[in-house]
Amino acid sequence: MSAEKTGKSSVLSHALKDALIAGIVAFGLFILLLGFLTDDSRGPLQLRQRPVLLASIVGMVFVGRFLISLLYYNAPALRHWLGKLWFAICAFAARYKWQLVALMFAVAASRIYYAPQSWPLALIIVATTFIGVRFGFSAALLVFAVLFPVTFYSNPYYLGIAIIILTYVMLGWGLNIVVGLAGLLDLGYVAFYAVGAYSYAIIAQAYGWSFWVCLPLAGLFAAFFGVLLGFPVLRLRGDYLAIVTLAFGEIVRIVLLNWISLTNGPNGIGSIPRATFFGIPFNPTEAGFAATFGLEFDPTHRTVFLFYVILALALITNWVTIRLRKLPVGRAWEALREDEIAVRSLGINPTNTKLTAFAIGAMFGGFAGAFFATRQGFISPDSFTFPESALILAIVVLGGMGSQIGVAVAATVMTASFELFREFEQFRLVIFGFAMVGIMVWRPRGLVSTREPTAYLKERKKISVEHVAEGRG
Amino acid sequence: MEYFLQQLINGLALGSIYGLVAIGYTMVYGIIGMINFAHGDIFMVGAFVALIAFLILVAIGITAIPLALFLVLIIAMLLTSLYGWAVERIAYRPLRGSFRLAPLISAIGMSIVLQNYVQLAQGARVKTLQPLITGVHTVLDLGNRFVVQISNIQILIILTTLALMSGFSWIVSSTSLGRDMRACEQDLKMAALLGVDTNRTIALTFLIGAALASVAGIMYLLYYGVIDFHIGFVAGVKAFTAAVLGGIGSLPGAMLGGLLIGLIETYWSAYFSVQYKDVAAFSILIVVLIFMPTGILGRPEVEKV
Numbered sequence: 001m002s003a004e005k006t007g008k009s010s011v012l013s014h015a016l017k018d019a020l021i022a023g024i025v026a027f028g029l030f031i032l033l034l035g036f037l038t039d040d041s042r043g044p045l046q047l048r049q050r051p052v053l054l055a056s057i058v059g060m061v062f063v064g065r066f067l068i069s070l071l072y073y074n075a076p077a078l079r080h081w082l083g084k085l086w087f088a089i090c091a092f093a094a095r096y097k098w099q100l101v102a103l104m105f106a107v108a109a110s111r112i113y114y115a116p117q118s119w120p121l122a123l124i125i126v127a128t129t130f131i132g133v134r135f136g137f138s139a140a141l142l143v144f145a146v147l148f149p150v151t152f153y154s155n156p157y158y159l160g161i162a163i164i165i166l167t168y169v170m171l172g173w174g175l176n177i178v179v180g181l182a183g184l185l186d187l188g189y190v191a192f193y194a195v196g197a198y199s200y201a202i203i204a205q206a207y208g209w210s211f212w213v214c215l216p217l218a219g220l221f222a223a224f225f226g227v228l229l230g231f232p233v234l235r236l237r238g239d240y241l242a243i244v245t246l247a248f249g250e251i252v253r254i255v256l257l258n259w260i261s262l263t264n265g266p267n268g269i270g271s272i273p274r275a276t277f278f279g280i281p282f283n284p285t286e287a288g289f290a291a292t293f294g295l296e297f298d299p300t301h302r303t304v305f306l307f308y309v310i311l312a313l314a315l316i317t318n319w320v321t322i323r324l325r326k327l328p329v330g331r332a333w334e335a336l337r338e339d340e341i342a343v344r345s346l347g348i349n350p351t352n353t354k355l356t357a358f359a360i361g362a363m364f365g366g367f368a369g370a371f372f373a374t375r376q377g378f379i380s381p382d383s384f385t386f387p388e389s390a391l392i393l394a395i396v397v398l399g400g401m402g403s404q405i406g407v408a409v410a411a412t413v414m415t416a417s418f419e420l421f422r423e424f425e426q427f428r429l430v431i432f433g434f435a436m437v438g439i440m441v442w443r444p445r446g447l448v449s450t451r452e453p454t455a456y457l458k459e460r461k462k463i464s465v466e467h468v469a470e471g472r473g
Numbered sequence: 474m475e476y477f478l479q480q481l482i483n484g485l486a487l488g489s490i491y492g493l494v495a496i497g498y499t500m501v502y503g504i505i506g507m508i509n510f511a512h513g514d515i516f517m518v519g520a521f522v523a524l525i526a527f528l529i530l531v532a533i534g535i536t537a538i539p540l541a542l543f544l545v546l547i548i549a550m551l552l553t554s555l556y557g558w559a560v561e562r563i564a565y566r567p568l569r570g571s572f573r574l575a576p577l578i579s580a581i582g583m584s585i586v587l588q589n590y591v592q593l594a595q596g597a598r599v600k601t602l603q604p605l606i607t608g609v610h611t612v613l614d615l616g617n618r619f620v621v622q623i624s625n626i627q628i629l630i631i632l633t634t635l636a637l638m639s640g641f642s643w644i645v646s647s648t649s650l651g652r653d654m655r656a657c658e659q660d661l662k663m664a665a666l667l668g669v670d671t672n673r674t675i676a677l678t679f680l681i682g683a684a685l686a687s688v689a690g691i692m693y694l695l696y697y698g699v700i701d702f703h704i705g706f707v708a709g710v711k712a713f714t715a716a717v718l719g720g721i722g723s724l725p726g727a728m729l730g731g732l733l734i735g736l737i738e739t740y741w742s743a744y745f746s747v748q749y750k751d752v753a754a755f756s757i758l759i760v761v762l763i764f765m766p767t768g769i770l771g772r773p774e775v776e777k778v
Contacts (some may be wrong), residue, residue, distance in 0.1 A: 009579050025555065028552055029552070029556060029559060031552070032521075032522050032552060033521060033522065033590075036525050038525060038596075044603070045602065047525070047529065112523045129608075185574050185577065187581075201710040232759055233763075234761075235763065239507065239508045239577050240717075240762055240766070242508070242746060243508060243713060243717075243762075244758065247758050247772075248755075248759070250707075250710070251752050251755050251756065254751055259749040295541045358645065390581055391510050393581070394582075397578055426589045429588075430585075430590055433583065433584070433587075434582065434586055435582070436581065437582040440576075440578050440579040440582070441579070444568075444571055444572060444575050
């Protein structure tokens with residue numbers, strides 16, 4: 001009896017001690033930065049005290065740590081049951097993950113839109129159940145995407161968000177070639193996006209060529225820059241390579257900022273020619289799209305057209321990636337990711353392999369950039385900063401490096417939540433940073449962490465996380 | 474000639490700041506082989522902590538500059554090293570033994586967190602501090618229209634850096650902590666087998682690195698008088714360049730690299746163009762990594778299968 005009692009009190013005192021330490025650390029961390037506000041709204045810099053904020057944050061840390069310590073670390077029975085519950089949840093989620101994702105989408109959609117417009121989401125559930133998960137989900141998602149403008153024609157706001165989401169899906173897929181397949185961590189991907197956007201803007205303005213002529217040119221320019229970056233970094237390993245790509249991205253941005261005669265510097269380039277429907281502009285004139293097809297003029301026509309353009313571009317990216325994975329060069333990328341020395345000893349030229357990865361990834365970034373320029377009609381170096389690169393990288397990392405559908409889901413979730421919580425700009429970035437840390441700690445392979453083998457003997461088996469080694473990049 | 478000398482003085486002061494930050498990169502890379510991407514933001518946090526500490530001291534009536542400076546130095550080093558420790562504990566320690574790029578991605582996440590946390594807590598506007606340490610000395614006056622001067626703050630920066638560097642070198646070379654650090658740098662697993670508390674050593678490394686970065690933050694604040702939540706990014710990349718240039722893993726190399734980067738940046742701004750000074754620093758990073766990946770004082774790294 002007494003032994004049990006002392007055991008209990010020692011558990012309590014241990015938890016208290018633990019929480020006290022956490023509280024003291026939190027106090028030390030936050031006392032100056034949260035406890036005081038430097039304010040220069042009235043003349044010179046002054047301090048304002050925020051004791052309530054400080055106390056509540058430190059209190060939260062203290063209580064949170066105390067509860068975790070008491071209930072989790074010091075209660076073996078509870079931990080046992082929590083572990084079992086977690087295991088059951090994981091097993092369930094692994095078995096029915098696509099249905100769960102679909103259900104999530106459906107619930108979210110029915111909360112946001114009124115019921116008739118969420119019908120395509122029911123499709124996902126039906127398709128995954130009847131055609132089979134693997135193809136059903138992708139097929140239903142595709143049908144949903146294609147029918148999206150029909151469903152949401154009356155709501156240009158959602159169309160706009162969908163276009164942004166698809167742009168990020170495309171960027172994520174483009175970067176996935178470099179990071180996910182070839183295993184080269186690229187922190188300067190936004191540079192290619194910028195090159196694509198600026199080359200489109202400059203060519204289209206200087207020569208008056210149409211979108212469809214400039215788009216491949218923008219892609220080519222970006223691919224050229226990819227090779228340009230690729231050459232020097234070939235000999236570098238993982239994290240050195242990351243830093244060099246980061247430096248490259250910054251150099252491109254600084255040059256764009258200062259080469260005023262070409263890029264108009266920080267003021268950016270405005271009135272970039274809009275995309276046309278194969279030569280027919282979207283305007284209310286006689287020669288415009290609406291008049292040509294006998295429709296009433298509606299600015300949404302352009303938005304719908306842009307939606308289909310970016311959808312097509314994204315799907316091309318995806319299709320090319322899937323095809324490339326089955327070609328020798330794609331196999332070489334993945335082999336390179338797993339073990340560079342082994343690849344070299346098998347007679348594959350790592351130089352060419354890395355260069356093609358950089359060039360193709362950069363080309364898709366350039367396409368996306370050209371699309372961005374024509375959609376916005378205005379570009380400036382502010383759109384191509386490092387946080388943008390980090391966001392695209394985070395999409396790839398959170399989605400699971402190398403997983404196409406994972407990247408698409410991550411891009412959707414992230415961009416959509418960024419739009420929904422627009423007013424909490426900094427909060428969402430803090431959470432987003434912590435999410436990157438959390439994913440690395442708990443699910444280093446991303447949310448979709450199984451990897452489909454490209455080559456297999458007899459049957460296709462999924463490779464679980466434990467069996468995949470990470471290459472040296 | 475006078476102009477050249479003047480830029481030399483300016484470059485040395487700037488280079489000292491970079492050198493102090495670079496030590497944090499080089500130590501962490503030496504021991505656990507990762508680029509602590511959040512280190513530049515620790516430097517920024519140090520500058521903010523120092524700014525607020527200054528304002529508090531002024532508010533409670535401590536206005537004697539030497540005393541205030543000393544107190545701020547202590548407060549900033551203590552509180553900022555706490556940040557260094559917390560970042561290591563939250564974002565890096567759970568990842569030991571994970572795949573190679575995991576800590577770097579986690580560090581990028583931490584860098585985003587720190588920047589936006591400071592922006593949330595203190596606002597996005599730049600913070601200006603009135604110059605606290607004034608006064609200049611004429612070094613050389615040849616009767617031309619240009620006079621070479623060194624300001625008190627530049628003297629302070631260079632002297633503090635020298636003092637911290639010698640103190641830190643002493644820690645590494647002559648204390649038991651330094652011995653542990655060197656053992657961890659040579660072989661982490663073997664050091665652990667021989668009874669070195671590696672987790673503690675790594676945590677202390679982060680702590681010391683953050684403390685040095687906070688001093689650099691104070692110097693930056695005093696030298697330029699203007700800080701915002703974004704200064705850590707560019708300063709961090711430049712300090713990393715300095716660490717690579719000097720030879721990553723080497724302490725004298727970090728200091729040497731810092732001074733070189735400071736000088737190059739200053740001379741580039743003085744003789745070519747101010748706009749492209751960052752391009753100069755970043756290009757050096759790329760060139761050094763390609764042609765001299767071990768840096769000036771570094772040891773070559775052998776890749777094993």
